[in-house]
Amino acid sequence: MSDPEIAALRAKLAARPRSADYRQRRRDIDARGLAYALAPDVGAEPVSAAGMRAEWTTTPNDARDAALMYLHGGGYVIGSLDSHRHLVAEAGRACGIAALALDYRLAPEHPFPAAVDDALAGYRFLLARGIAPRRIALAGDSAGGGLVVAAMVAIRDAGLPQPGCGWCISPWVDMEASGETMTSKAAADPTVQRAGILEMARLYLNGADPRSPLAAPIHAELTGLAPLMIQVGACETLLDDALRLARVAGATDVRVDLQIWPEMIHVWHLFHPELKAGRRAIKAGAAFVRAMLG
Secondary structure, eight states, rough: OOOOHHHHHHHHHSSSSSSSOOHHHHHHHHHHHTSSSTTTOOEEEEEETTTTEEEEETTTEEEEEEEEEEOOSOOOOSSOOOHHHHHHHHHHHTTTTEEEOOOOTTTTOOOOOHHHHHHHHHHHHHHHOOOOGEEEEEEETTHHHHHHHHHHHHHTTTTTOOSSSSEEEOOOTTTTTTTTTTTTTTTOOOOOOOHHHHHHHHHHHSOOOOTTTSGGGGGGTTTTOOOOOEETTTTTTTTTHHHHHHHHHHHHTOOOEEEEETTOOOTTTGGGOOOOHHHHHHHHHHHHHHHHHH
């Protein structure tokens, strides 16, 4: 049965103006995120994490000996604490732990590997606060979902212990947009198309190899990574990114829980205030995190 809420959301997205200027798109995504009010019991506290802007969001029953480190989406070019605060807060609530959102540096001002460096610095910040690695979960959406995997690779390569798990929402892991669903799902996806993906990749890479493992973790050696939860919508052009990530990770004996949600679009979790499926997906991802953190 068709979900009437996703149909209404599709109509809303179709009516939105979409600027070709990434600076205007930054303003737009922030304004849309801020339009979703936080629940009254959410606390938001700015913090400097290794010199980087970050923000703790908490709810009254959160455990304080654990953390959800959240990496927002936006193609490494747009997105911020403002655009994703409403999602981060509810993801933390569902996990039952405090959430730390990182305002990592964006391209083109700060191209690859700045975002990976900042994610690694954020993880070190949590370790320095005395939070045990097994009590840390990394989570992110779209580019942030790919950055979760890249950060876990960077954590391993730096000789640090892995976090308890990674939660990847609609992950972007292929800088070349080579997945079959980039074409087969193009008509079904209202937000992500090949031309836009390639433009953001160009800005982010700034001439770097599009198959650099920390930029496109579909090409990384993933042995030894912590368990992954991957959630993707059936109507996404990035569906194939998620499928290939699950296959590559699983082939190296990484535990992978893959969920493909019927009718859902790119990062439908962002629309949880108006989409029951978004709320259900947050709860499903959080159930994985709770299980992995023990």
